Amino acid sequence: xxxxxxSPTHLIxxxxxxxxxxxxxxxGHDTVSWYQQALGQGPQFIFQYYEEEERQRGNFPDxxxxxxxxxxxxxxxVNALLLGDSALYLCASSLAFRExxxxxxxxxxxxxx
Amino acid sequence: GESVGLHLPTLSVQEGDNSIINCAYSNSAxxxxxxxxxxxxxxxxxxxxxxxxxxxxxxxxVTVLLNKTVKHLSLQIAATQPGDSAVYFCAEILPxxxxxxxxxxxxxxxxxxxxx
Numbered sequence: 686x687x688x689x690x691x692s693p694t695h696l697i698x699x700x701x702x703x704x705x706x707x708x709x710x711x712x713g714h715d716t717v718s719w720y721q722q723a724l725g726q727g728p729q730f731i732f733q734y735y736e737e738e739e740r741q742r743g744n745f746p747d748x749x750x751x752x753x754x755x756x757x758x759x760x761x762x763v764n765a766l767l768l769g770d771s772a773l774y775l776c777a778s779s780l781a782f783r784e785x786x787x788x789x790x791x792x793x794x795x796x797x798x
Numbered sequence: 799g800e801s802v803g804l805h806l807p808t809l810s811v812q813e814g815d816n817s818i819i820n821c822a823y824s825n826s827a828x829x830x831x832x833x834x835x836x837x838x839x840x841x842x843x844x845x846x847x848x849x850x851x852x853x854x855x856x857x858x859x860v861t862v863l864l865n866k867t868v869k870h871l872s873l874q875i876a877a878t879q880p881g882d883s884a885v886y887f888c889a890e891i892l893p894x895x896x897x898x899x900x901x902x903x904x905x906x907x908x909x910x911x912x913x914x
Contacts, residue, residue: 689841718901718902720901720902725906726906726907727887727889727904727905727906727907728842728887728902728904729904730901730902730903731901732901733901741901743901775841775842777902786832786844786847787832787844787902788844789834789841789842789843789844790841791839791840791841792840792841
């Protein structure tokens with residue numbers, strides 16, 4: 686039973702560039718949430734996708750956008766990268782829109798120079 | 799502001815002793831709480847959860863206690879082992895007015911250090 690997978694594991698970008706991160710949910714899960722974790726901090730909720738639509742959003746600017754595909758996998762896109770976007774980006778999956786237990790992937794470490 | 803917080807950023811315990819990690823939350827409407835363990839370079843790993851209609855839940859070597867009167871949550875780890883070294887986060891979910899689940903709100907975490 687495959688858990689949550691994310692790609693790539695590490696990424697280096699420069700300011701102003703755009704980045705796309707990918708996530709495949711745990712088998713049987715249909716809801717994907719994205720989080721940003723700065724060094725030494727707890728994860729912060731970016732947004733959540735269910736049925737290919739953004740259902741909930743945290744306090745993040747429009748530079749952060751996402752997509753969910755029919756197979757439930759998801760992408761996180763960040764435009765016009767800032768130095769402050771350097772963080773670990775975590776994907777979590779869960780079952781059904783109201784299922785609270787979320788299982789996390791290993792994350793993508795993004796460094797913006 | 800941050801709804802979930804932790805009392806201590808670092809906790810050092812002797813191997814074999816019991817560990818207690820504390821968490822305070824500010825929103826009395828929170829109805830679901832989860833403890834996660836995060837090892838260096840990895841994503842958070844689910845440990846145990848508890849709903850607001852319960853005050854105690856036990857797992858394997860772990861117990862979560864919820865005190866709604868003082869809005870306090872704790873994670874007890876019995877017979878702490880070297881593999882328990884990690885950062886522990888509590889997280890909460892607030893009921894969503896639209897009937898769905900919000901994202902998790904995390905605290906900053908407690909770093910548990912196991913002394914040999």
